[in-house]
Amino acid sequence: MTARSYISDKKVEIIISAATCVIILWLLTIFKVNSVASTLIIGLFLVSWVSAYIYDYNRKKGFYKRLSDSVTKLDKAYLILETMEKAEFLEGRLLEEVLYEIDKSMAENVKLYQQQSVDFSEYIEMWIHEVKLPLSAISLKLHNLMKSASGETNEYKKLLEETRRIESLVNQVLYYVRSGSIEKDYHISKVSVADVIHDVAMTYRENLQDNNMDFLIEDGGNDLKSLEAKTDQKWFVFIMGQLISNSIKYKREETHSYVKVLVNVDDLQNVTISVEDNGIGIPEQDLRRVFDKSFTGYNGRERTKSTGMGLYIAKELCAKLGHDISIESEQGQWTRVSIKIKKSDFYDVV
Amino acid sequence: MKRILILEDDESIRDEIVILLNTSGYIAETMQKFDNSVEDILKASPDMVLLDINLPFKNGKDILREVRQVSDVPVIMVTSSDAERDELVSMGYGADDYITKPYNPTLLLLRIGNIFKRIGGSSEEVDYRGARIDFRRGMIISGDGTEMVLSKNEMLIMSFLYNHKGQIVSRDDLMTDLWNNSEYLNDNALTVNISRLRGKLADVGIENAIETRKGQGYILV
Numbered sequence: 138m139t140a141r142s143y144i145s146d147k148k149v150e151i152i153i154s155a156a157t158c159v160i161i162l163w164l165l166t167i168f169k170v171n172s173v174a175s176t177l178i179i180g181l182f183l184v185s186w187v188s189a190y191i192y193d194y195n196r197k198k199g200f201y202k203r204l205s206d207s208v209t210k211l212d213k214a215y216l217i218l219e220t221m222e223k224a225e226f227l228e229g230r231l232l233e234e235v236l237y238e239i240d241k242s243m244a245e246n247v248k249l250y251q252q253q254s255v256d257f258s259e260y261i262e263m264w265i266h267e268v269k270l271p272l273s274a275i276s277l278k279l280h281n282l283m284k285s286a287s288g289e290t291n292e293y294k295k296l297l298e299e300t301r302r303i304e305s306l307v308n309q310v311l312y313y314v315r316s317g318s319i320e321k322d323y324h325i326s327k328v329s330v331a332d333v334i335h336d337v338a339m340t341y342r343e344n345l346q347d348n349n350m351d352f353l354i355e356d357g358g359n360d361l362k363s364l365e366a367k368t369d370q371k372w373f374v375f376i377m378g379q380l381i382s383n384s385i386k387y388k389r390e391e392t393h394s395y396v397k398v399l400v401n402v403d404d405l406q407n408v409t410i411s412v413e414d415n416g417i418g419i420p421e422q423d424l425r426r427v428f429d430k431s432f433t434g435y436n437g438r439e440r441t442k443s444t445g446m447g448l449y450i451a452k453e454l455c456a457k458l459g460h461d462i463s464i465e466s467e468q469g470q471w472t473r474v475s476i477k478i479k480k481s482d483f484y485d486v487v
Numbered sequence: 488m489k490r491i492l493i494l495e496d497d498e499s500i501r502d503e504i505v506i507l508l509n510t511s512g513y514i515a516e517t518m519q520k521f522d523n524s525v526e527d528i529l530k531a532s533p534d535m536v537l538l539d540i541n542l543p544f545k546n547g548k549d550i551l552r553e554v555r556q557v558s559d560v561p562v563i564m565v566t567s568s569d570a571e572r573d574e575l576v577s578m579g580y581g582a583d584d585y586i587t588k589p590y591n592p593t594l595l596l597l598r599i600g601n602i603f604k605r606i607g608g609s610s611e612e613v614d615y616r617g618a619r620i621d622f623r624r625g626m627i628i629s630g631d632g633t634e635m636v637l638s639k640n641e642m643l644i645m646s647f648l649y650n651h652k653g654q655i656v657s658r659d660d661l662m663t664d665l666w667n668n669s670e671y672l673n674d675n676a677l678t679v680n681i682s683r684l685r686g687k688l689a690d691v692g693i694e695n696a697i698e699t700r701k702g703q704g705y706i707l708v
Binding site: 154266269270271272273274276277278280281284285289290304334335336342345346349350351352353354363 | 498499500503504506510542567568588589590591592593594626657662663666667669671673674702
């Protein structure tokens with residue numbers, strides 16, 4: 138609130154006051170009041186009006202300035218009511234009442250959507266567990282058919298591969314829901330690095346072999362069996378799975394492809410697990426955007442399988458777990474995604 | 488033959504597990520009703536129980552707890568979510584192993600096989616066609632005392648073939664077993680390892696031990 142805007146707001150009052158002055162002056166002249174007395178009377182009126190406006194301007198200015206300052210300072214502006222001072226004037230009190238009502242109705246509205254979102258997540262989780270039953274039945278059936286078939290099993294293999302693809306897409310939805318959930322549904326504990334690698338290797342074994350890709354481990358001189366990192370094993374296996382699945386998707390045809398898991402422990406006992414491949418790589422201009430939601434980039438356009446969700450979910454999950462995820466690549470050569478699991482003593486207490 | 492009792496209320500999955508187990512050298516038994524599971528399990532007295540956690544009437548956890556009070560029968564719990572599994576593991580309900588749906592059928596068979604090996608106190612040395620195989624030291628000792636050292640991968644392959652003697656073992660089965668033992672071989676390496684193993688077996692006088700069945704796999708004779 139500036140003096141100019143205040144004056145322009147009080148335009149009508151000021152015009153009325155000025156008109157009143159003119160009328161009084163005119164009446165005084167008619168009643169032949171002597172000019173000194175008239176000047177005094179008009180002066181008095183003017184002084185009282187002006188001081189009344191100055192007083193009003195000052196108290197409102199202070200109130201509204203503090204109000205707008207705290208709105209900009211608060212990272213959640215809707216909490217303004219909690220920090221607002223009691224107004225000493227009517228308009229301020231009206232504002233307060235209106236804000237209170239708005240707040241209440243907004244909170245109810247938000248709560249409704251929150252509940253809907255929680256209900257939806259719960260339904261999705263339940264649905265995913267349900268859909269895994271027919272998927273289990275299909276993959277068991279195919280396995281049995283393959284075993285009893287005497288000749289060609291390639292057709293069954295194809296079907297199994299597609300079934301695995303559905304499973305992995307379904308899993309992606311599950312973790313997408315989890316990554317956005319307000320509830321903490323992960324459990325951080327000391328996890329053996331060898332176990333994590335084993336789990337993810339077992340999940341992607343067929344997929345890697347069908348694509349004729351090698352799975353290599355570079356332990357960086359560490360004994361992976363005894364090396365532990367603080368993470369949620371299931372979540373971490375899923376995150377690594379997304380990386381490996383990308384390596385398979387974006388392999389280079391003209392060379393013998395591999396996926397390499399590199400393990401590194403730094404001086405501060407932070408464990409970094411990287412997934413490296415010798416695939417098609419990522420163009421430099423796309424590199425800093427690959428973790429963005431729905432970003433598909435050049436490779437995604439070239440190979441239509443991309444949804445732009447895998448790395449986004451991986452990043453969201455890493456953020457929840459407190460891990461740092463980063464990516465390096467050289468187009469046409471290689472890609473390496475690294476996850477740094479910090480040695481935190483925080484969870485030692487738990 | 489070992490009898491395995493399956494407690495699974497999803498009919499299609501149950502039918503497939505029956506086929507899977509029956510074609511893998513086990514006798515599969517099933518239960519259609521779950522209103523009296525604990526007694527039915529005890530009455531059937533199987534060699535192993537495959538117990539789904541989500542069953543009508545009484546869930547798998549409670550069944551396991553009650554069975555455990557009177558019986559040490561090996562139990563593999565089948566869970567349909569990671570959360571269930573985590574709970575089971577942390578609560579120590581006394582299951583011998585856990586597997587989460589959807590699972591790789593070969594992996595299920597491996598787990599079953601491993602439990603039977605463990606409780607059967609699987610001998611670390613076996614006789615095979617006049618030679619001794621020492622699984623612990625990774626060695627084949629021929630009849631005349633010649634020792635032949637096997638690499639870890641060759642040993643894993645030999646042990647898997649031996650445990651399925653007379654059955655056809657697919658390359659995929661062997662791969663599952665090797666990877667499950669954290670040996671992440673590729674296809675070529677498997678071929679190389681098998682031919683090396685054949686060579687070593689021949690060197691100690693065991694000729695043509697591993698036969699190739701075209702399009703199906705290998706068989707130890």
